[in-house]
Amino acid sequence: MSILPLFSLLNLLFLLPFHVISQQPTNQNDQNTLLNLKHLWSNPPSLSHWNQSSNPCTWPEIICTATAITRINLAYKDINGTVPSFICDLKNITHIDLNYNYITGEFPKALYNCTSLQYLDLSLNFFVGRLPDDISRLSPELRYLNLYNNNFTGDIPVNISRLSKLSSLQLSHNSFNGSFPVEIGYLSNLEELNLAQNDFIPTRLPRIFTRLRKLRKFYMAEANLIGEMPGNLSGMAALELLDLSQNQINGSIPSDLFMLKSLTQVYLYQNNLTGGIPDSIEALNMKIIDLSENKLTGNIPDGFGKLMRLTNLTLMYNQLSGEIPRGIGRLRSLHDIRIFDNKLSGPLPPDFGRYSELKIFEASRNKFTGNLPENLCYRRKLIGLSVVMIGLSGEIPKSLENCSSLKSFRVFGNKFSGAIPDGLWKVPMLETMMISSNFFSGELPQELGPKLSRLEICNNRFSGQIPTGVSSWTSLKVFKASYNLLDGAVPQELTALANLATLMLDGNQLRGALPATIVSWSSLNTLNLSRNQLTGQIPVGLGFLEVLTVLDLSRNNLSGQIPSQLGARLVLLDLSSNDLTGIIPSQLNNGAFDRSFLNNPGLCSDNPLLGLKSCSSRSKTRLYGKISAKFVAIIASIAVILLLLAVLITRYIIVVYQRRKYGLESKWKFTSYQKLNFTESTILPRLTENNEIGHGGSGKVYRIAVNRSGDFVAVKKISSKKDIDQRLEKEFLAEVEILSMIRHSNIVKLMGCISCDTTKLLVYEYLENRSLDRWLHQKQAPSSRGLNGSVRHVVLDWPKRLRIASGAAQGLCYMHHDCSPAIVHRDVKSSNVLLDSEFNAKIADFGLARILAKESDLNTTSTVVGSIGYMAPEYAHTNKVNEKIDVYSFGVILLELTTGKEASNGNEHISLAEWAWQKALGGAPIADALDNEFKDPIYLDEMSCVFKLGLWCTSKLPTKRPSMKEVCQMLLRCSKASGMRNNVGDVADLFPLLELENA
Template sequence: MSIPSLPSLLLLFLLLPFHVISQPTTQNDQNTLLNLKHFWSNPPSLNHWNQSSNPCSWPEITCTATTITGINLANKEIYGTVPPLICDLKNITSLDLNYNYINGSFPTALYNCTNLQYLDLSQNFLVGRIPDDISRLSSELWYLNLFNNNFTGDIPVSISRLSKLSSLRLDQNLFNGSFPEEIGYLNELEELNLAYNDFTPSRLPPSFTQLKKIRYFYMAEANLIGELPGNLSGMATLELLDLSGNQINGSIPSDLFVLKKLTRVFLYRNNLTGGIPDSIQALNMEIIDLSENKLTGKIPDGFANLMSLTNLTLMFNQLSGEIPVGVDRLPRLQDVRIFDNKLSGPLPPDFGRYSELEIFEVNLNQFTGNLPENLCYGGKLIGLIVFNNSLSGEIPKSLENCSSLKKFWVSGNRFSGAIPDGLWKVQKLETMIMSGNLFSGQLPQVLAPELSTLEISNNRFSGQIPTGVSSWTSLRVFKASYNLLDGVIPQDLTALANLGTLLLDGNKFTGSLPATIVSWSSLNILNLSRNQLTGQIPAGLEFLEALTALDLSRNYLSGQIPSQLGGRLVFLDLSANDLTGIIPSQLNNGAFDKSFFNNPGLCSNNPSLGLNSCSSRSKTRSSNKTSARFVAIIASIAVILLLLVLLTRYVIVLYRRRKYGLNSKWKFTSFQKLNFTESKILPRLTEKNVIGQGGSGKVYRIAINRSGDVVAVKKISSKNNLDQKLEKEFRAEVKILSIIRHSNIVKLMGCISCDNSKLLVYEYMENRSLDRWLHRNQAPSSYGLNGSVCHAVLDWPKRLNIALGAAQGLCYMHHDFSPTVIHRDVKSSNVLLDSEFNAKIADFGLARILAKESELNTTSAFAGSFGYMAPECAHTTKVNEKMDVYSFGVILLELTTGKEASNGNEHSSLAEWAWQQTVGGAPIVDALDNECMDPMYLNEMTGVFKLGLKCTSKTPTNRPSMKEVCQILLRYSIAAKMGKNGADVADHFPLLKFENV
């Protein structure tokens, strides 16, 4: 008798619990079920299991006549192991325990369930190896699902002796050994899933091509290497093939698309080369994803015959030539992602006319001609992304009615003319990026209600900012640099409370700046340089708490600089104006040495600013006009004032001695040769010098001499003696930093201590912490705030350099320093940046020195910060390097996405959000930070994002070491400096080659 098809059996099994033959069972079977319930501590979900009811009426139980044949306890919050008594139900054929909390090793007690045909133990917490004698399970077993457990080691050969298996799922475990080629001898197998396991590097066995009934074959991210077997046509029934995320090389077998039943192919993220096979017989193909390989040649003409095709994904390859005629007329085509290739010629005109197109991404190619007129003909278009081509002409007027459109990104082309009026107002539109074209016309009174990003820099837009600008309430980024905009900057523009970035430089604005600007509560970056602005700098700028980057250079501004301006500024450029007066004290330091040039009326007594000295300008009043009586009065007043000064100084000395403990016994321990003592530090621990507040105390910026040398001092103190936790953190930091020396680890210069206070003295890092630049502050670059610069200073090369520096610091701690040091609190706020944006790891209060192999490496303290902690921190006290790797992976995701670690979306952290984006099939480019999106570095950004994913793998063994991370980042760093992509550079630096992440 033939076995029914897999879908039929699955459907039958799912329906069985709801189609119960309500017949009485034996008392023994009922007792067994109640004992099973008791063994699992009576879970609330089984409260209806009792002596007074018939088990065949219980929804979890399937009966035939008077016999119990099935148990379905999926998602019932069951804890514990699987007891032997379950096989006292002699006639049980199906057992489903998936999505529970079952632990321990594989339940060999199930060997005694001799009639078992269907076994699902997926999504539990089973550990250890699958037993070598697993073939002792029932010879009738056709369904075995162990998906998403924690099994390790090899998959035993004996599993191939379960000859009736139709479905075998072992995906998402922790297998780190081999899988047997004998699986290829399972003649009844229709579904095989070994994906997402870290097997030892292996080729795909030729025996697998002998699976004559296989329909669904998954081995994504299974560490496959080498070339694909040539005889794929032997898998004649194959419908889905997923081998993505491996290291498969060579060409795509010529017989792949000969498989007539094939509907979905996923070979993305491998190292495949050569062309795409021309022979296309799988005419029912629905999804083709060959992205992120090294494929060359043309898109086959046969793709135009795939009438069922919904998704064509060929991005990140080296394909060339034109899109075949007819592809644009496929009736079910929804998703076209062919960006980052070398495709050329005009875009076929009928894209969107014959199908309900949703995604159209052809950016980073060499396309010419006009945009297709009917891209949104079906009314479903969500993303239109064509940046960095050579497209020209006007934007189709039909897009005015595209109510589904969310992202419109056409920068870096040769488009011209006006933007269709209705396009500005599409209800769901969130992003419009049109920089670097020849667009003209005026800005609209009304924008789309959800539009958050508007970038129109380097075009020919003209006229004034409209009076209706106050209605643009969702706008967060407005970049309009280098256009022909004129008139005054309207007061209504300051009403945009969500605005974070405003770039209006390089236009023709005149008049004064708005007088009232306190509504700009979220503004991080303001660039109004290279205009014709006049009047004074508004005092309101000093009250914008989020503002950290301000460029007003090359205007005609006059008057004095507001006295409180600069409290939070990281970048400031007021050069080439007509400003006068003294530089405010908080700006009067070397950090702003290029901020005031070409303002002849400004002065400063700080020579590093390169301005005239204020003392040389002071005019001495003529003594000849002073009467003797006046001199006498002045002399009397001077005597009185002198006495008051002396008295005041005496009181201050007493106060400082008490406040700063100068009467206490301080101990100063230096870890290098220093030219200062505690007497230079203690009196300056005042509120005006506070630059940060941590969990253990405040951080001060202290000038130690008149030359402008500065140190950072962290004060750890309590009202009484230091509590045990703070003392422990202090000792940990001193113990580690006093002996560790590395250019990417912050330098501890010394420590000062007394009974109730501890001071740590560090080198001062001018650019503070990374998180201030990525999230709260988004500071600009030293060469201005041009619209093409990402997060101003933090363009991609700087971000990549920061990532590499921080990685090198951690790598030294993990691999090159003895004994090994684990940081345990790696996060962007603990990555400090010097004046050149070199990164240094800081804050070692939670760090631990790893014990010897013979000792337990555990800690009793729960350490880390939300969003950065590895999943295993919640259930283990064992400390290892992979915890730091996870945290560093989150920093990589922050650098590439611009998001905060704890803010992936409303339901998840950044790491979880990034994994969901990837698993959900969204293109990586959608996750990357728009503020930093430079097509020149898109390969590197994508690679670092994927490295972040690899580092944040939920399974520690799947994470790379910091040494491997450094090699990968170094490769990308070299690539960025040489103007090549990472793959090209790897060919010249063989030691830097790495496995796909």
Template sequence: MSILPLPSPFLLLLLLPFLVISQPTTTKNDQTILLNLKRFWSNPPSLNHWNQSSNPCKWPEITCTATAITGITIPYKDINGTLPPFICDLKNITHLDLHYNNLAGAFQTALYNCTNLQYLDLSLNYFVGRIPDDISRLSAELRYLNLYENSFTGDIPVNISRLLKLSSLQLHQNQFNGSFPAEIGYLTELEELNLASNQFTPSRLPPSFTGLKKLRKFYMAEANLIGELPGNLSGLTALELLDLSQNQINGSIPSDLFMLKNLTEVYLYMTNLTGGIPDSIEALNMKIIDLSANMLTGKIPDGFGDLTHLTNLTLMFNQLSGEIPVSIGRLPRLQNIRIFDNNLSGQLPPDFGRYSDLEVFEVSLNQFTGNLPENLCYSRKLIGLAAYDNNLSGEIPKSLENCSSMRKFMVYGNRFSGAIPDGLWKVSKLELMMINGNSFSGELPDELAPKLSTIDISYNKFSGQIPTRVSSWTSLRVFKASYNQLDGAIPQNLTALANLETLWLDGNQLTGELPGTIVSWSSLNTLNLSRNELTGQIPDGLGFLEVLTVLDLSRNHLSGQIPSQLGKRLVLLDLSANDLTGAIPSQLNNGAFDRSFLNNPGLCSDNPSLGLSSCSSRFKTRPSSKISTKLVAVIASTAVILLLLVVLMSRYVVLQRRRKYGLDAEWKLTPFQKLNFTETTILTRLTESNVIGHGGSGKVYRIEVNRSGDFVAVKKISSKKDLDQRLEKEFLAEVEILSKIRHLNIVKLMGCISCDNSKLLVYEYLENQSLDRWLHQKKAPSSRGLNSSVRHVVLDWPKRLQIALGAAQGLCYMHHYCSPGIIHRDIKSSNILLDSEFNAKIADFGLARILANGSELTTMSTFAGSFGYMAPEYAHTTKVNEKIDVYSFGVILLELTTGKEANNGDEHSSLAEWALQHALGNAPIEDALDNEVKEPIYSNEMTGVFKLGLLCTLKLPANRPSMKEVCQMLLGYSMAAKMRKNGADVAD
């Protein structure tokens, strides 16, 4: 075989001109058009590389053939303005992609001049108005049209059906409030149709849509569909995915739906479909079925066992009964099964996991009996096992100790017994183990899985001592072992767990003294050691734990005095039923801890609300009956002198304070209601010991105004010279707004005190302070006055839902019932205050403004707000409306449901961005919810509020709901949660 020689350098030189000519280039005219386009958009920095000295075909946003520009792709470039009318001067353009920018205005009919256009993507922008009736004048070659998430309104024009070559039509998440044409059914080339998340007039699904023979994916969730589904869905012969969830569809599931041979995914959750699942399930290629959150009854048909391609089976939140067909456990491709919250019973099919790569197994909240299937993790791919709240019994399969893929193991609320397999404690990826409420026995392991952060073994029969090697449990954040049979002393090594946040060891048989050195518990916020046999003194170190807010040491045999440092940040405290002695420390000597010290005969307090004997009476001596007249005179004279000294000293202190706070100036008190204090009462008590917080404008004080124990909160506006003008405006804005509005969920402004160089706002005092302190354990100078009358609640889900509804009602009042309407502009969890019953009140109106003409936009001269809460449009425009408050409130809803902070989604994004990416991913929404408060009984409402948070934080303001709509939805969730709770109480 001969080898051809390489071309000589001389030959390459001869070929070089031809090689250069063959590279893509453009005409000078096309380059000029592109540079004009850049100037039209005010020269965005992202297009700085567009210049006259370079070839446009080398710009990453431009696609070329050998002689012409054919494509423009400029997403995520923060381009502002409108679509230029000359864009179609690029005569050969076939591809135009400008998605995810800030383009606005009406649909540009100049696009009709792009006669070769095949691909048009204007999604995720701010286009408004109606789609033109003559939309069919777009290129006859158009195959892809994407206008997703803009603000188009009105009807979808009938003439869109004349774009006969369309294969993909994306019109979801707009503001269409008219009709959609049945003529869409004539687009015979259509493969993907998405009309979801629009508020169309109530309409039935047109029978003509069943003629879309090439349609593979059909999305029409949240589109106001009503009536029954058409009976000829089998006409959609190519259909692979059908999503009609969250509509008002009723009736039963058409029997021919599952005859579609290519159908792999069906989503019909949150509709009103009733009846049973059809027995005639013949879709042999079915991969995903989601019929959750309907009102389906009856049994799971045996035909499901014939769906050999099925990967996902989702039937949760229905009323299905009977047993799971044994054949479902043998499906060869089954990966996810979610059938929780039904009335299913009988034994779980024993072959689950034996013949498939099972990843998710969720069968909770049913009435299953018998054992867990032995082979659930046969393929070593099981990630989550949730079988809680059933009647399952027996021992945990030993095979699970080799399940290296498992992250979550939840079997609480059953009748399991025996020991936990040794290897299960150490599964390398295990993060969550909840096995409480069973009859498990045995001792705690010396070693845990390296990622295991949450363990709940409460209400079992674990015994023995806490292992001394507990210090190796380094990832542990939550450890709940209440009501077991643990004994022995609490090892010192337990205090080495720096990540530990919650520790419950109550209801055991622990003895000995508490560990003396506990400074390593730097993250601990909840400690419950009640109902044990502990002795000795309360360690002083507990008072130095920075984030400890809940402490329960009740019903032990603790003795000695209460450490003076204790109580700096405590919200809930119970030291009752011990052998403690001495006086209550000053920081705890108030009504907030009125039941914290009962049944300690040796304790005393002069505060009658604590229910203890008086310290004064214990040390009172009996006066002598023989006192000379001379002695009486001396005592009287001394008393008079002392009284004069007190008066003089008081006047001196007042004068010093008046000088310190500028009291020499003329102060003016402006009351907005009847007051029981004067300006002097406030001014003389502005001391550091009364500081409870710091705001952007100055300090906040908690001040007692009378002997009855009434308090007010005083916000002092700082007076730095370079901030005077801005702060003056903030002061005037807050006074103007709060003095005029009255609402249960808006903080009450009682009055203002002002002089030339200082401003004070006097509010009602709210005992439980701000929401962010409860959600994120924020530090504050003092926890003084935090109310603990609701002692069984530490922001559980019902309380969070109550707070969300209250704050929403306050905002709704501001937006819709004040005339003119009010925008707050700085809604965040630190500006939601809580009273003693956890009723929410909106505060801090320093950034709020009154809308000039109702709903009209108001141009702001300054930029304000807090990172993580600011709506995206606020970053590039000063024109704002009430939807910026809706966005911020949506972030609060995400905080309430996930427990995360607004600026802490993950290492790359804010909470709103993180939540959206989570929802768009494959992980279930339930995984995003806060494990600290997540309960099966409320999972439906928590998921709903999470989704509402996503809706409120949509990029386009027009797509966000109004606060009136948000209130209605939260009220519905609140009622549903109460019904579930009442139902559970009855069941208990």
């Protein structure tokens, strides 16, 4: 949860009484002190108006009384350097705000001399080291201390509790790895305490904290708390916000928690809390309750139905039971309720949505009965509805067809019946409709909503023909209609859907021939038409679909020969149980398709692995008609013996060949890191050229089907060669060691490893959209070729690029800041950023990664490894290894995303990073450097912001680069660049444009 808006508000409140700036002249010493500060901080452009000829009290950063400077606000000023001792020559200074700059060094003890200081904000800088034990030497008048988002380590000193007038203490998002003192509980004036997101040694929450009678906001999320929450919270009568989420807290929720009448927000999610939710409710001003991802049992308290200001109720992933109190459905402010994955039962309260602007309703995987509430979208605000697998019945309320705000409709796995309301198919904002495994009936509509991209209606009773209006379903990417009662032919119009990636119509009553001409299935990768009554030949056009990898036409009445064009890219094929004839095409005539052609009597193959009859010519007729029967018998016997010998020898040769080809002559060891439904016997025979999707310095990568449902894995094969055995072994062990330990949604998942003496195999999750570089630089994967030979390139729009950047940054941030010990990847590049079907990014290929012994160590490696254009200057020249080399490489990716250029292709002589810096320092508008292919004025601020972040990350000096934690935060700000311009100026200008010698 972000606390930046809170800091901004506090700062504003401090400044309001002084909004009329005194125009009285100040003394010359104060002016000289300010000009010396400007000079020390390398004369940042944002302070160009500071000069000898003007009165400092007229400078917008300075606030004065009649004769003295009292406040200095230098937030967002691109300041580099340290805090000097002479800053306290401003004898009357009470407020110093230096947040969001690039100030380095240890905590500035120089501030001890600012004896009147009341407000100190050093947040969002690059301070390091421990807080000094004598921090109590700061002004005894200090009321506000903010050190948020720096790199302070060690303990929080006990003496901080001697700053007795503190009302706000903000120490979150640092790297504190020691303890925090219980004496903080004696700060009787404390109103805000934030220690969240640090790595304290496992510590119980001190009971003494409950004595903080003035405390209004208490943040200790991700602070490594253990044990039980302290009881007797009545002493914290002023508490408004409590955040103890993402810790290791066990025990029960204190019985008096909801008796705190000032309480408005409670976050206790992702702990180990047990027992019930307290029944006593007096906090009637409560707005947000998040108790999710615990082990809570019992009922939802009836008292929750009295919380008329409650906006968010999140109780998912617990073991709650009983019915939902009917009063919750009548809450007038409720707009977000998430109660899925519990054991709740009974009917859903009928008034949900009737009295409030309900936006999110998620109640999946419970044991509810009865109907779906009629008024869920009464206020026309509902965005997401998910009631999956909970036992509801009846018809879908007709009122939902007027729900123009609805984006996601997920009701699969229930007992709903009847027809889908006509208007629901056409809701203008609807993107996902998942209604499989119910008893719905009726026919499919001629039209769908303009944004509907995922339609899943499997295992229902839909009937009739697929409408010819299907050609208007242009946004559809996934259409799953398996096991219904659809009949008639597969219409030609269905092949016009250019965005369709998955089409599953198996288990219906479709008949007739397939469309002979495939108009525009350029994105189709999965086609399943099995278990129908289709006739005719397999269309040749299927062989020209460049991304088609899964094809199932089994259990039909198809005839004729298999097109020779089929199979160039197929990894899963099933043509069994048809009437096909002829020879298996050469591209399919291998063991990877050993069950693809069964029950087709007219097919033949000379490959015994396919289980088909041989295509060799039959024995010739007898040469001599008058040879005696006895002689014929002798000849026949000899022929049989020779034939048997030939079969045995052939089989032996084939077995030997297969064993050598797949390495089966060695003893394989299969190690899995999660529950899997396949073994090495599934993987090894499919390491064929047809399944190869890439290769690198360590070996080839294959895409392997592991079941008949179309699930895939990616397999990286590291083959042994004598001259590089040792290096490859180290790469293999490093990758296995790292990936088996870490779990993050933005890091590729290692499912298992297979090894023998001569070959190493790593089995990863398969990501449909492959690597980022293929999309950015128009390589093979993102293009498709139509039947007329034209090439259609798929271009990543800017929102996707920004989401990819944020996801990859989160993955690297986890490696650098959340892993213990920290992990340096050492080969970050766009080809090692993989994309799933929704273009979510995952960091991959850890063969070159290195685990640091300590976070602060600067290790040296004997061999420089990396990729041209991505290597940090100091790494190439000195072999120095720390997190900042990954930051540099990630900066290059940001420049690729914004300019469209390749890392090694700034121009013919320099890299992209060098080219970008020359552009930036040459004075030309940033927009001139951005990618013209998709540049849109509405995204210009965001693109410029990310481009400048790329420059900052690729600074020549490692100390000038941000941390990945800072990069993540900057990307979040970039994503809001357009909306922030009226508040904080152009966000793209928040980054330092460093000097050329540091570039």
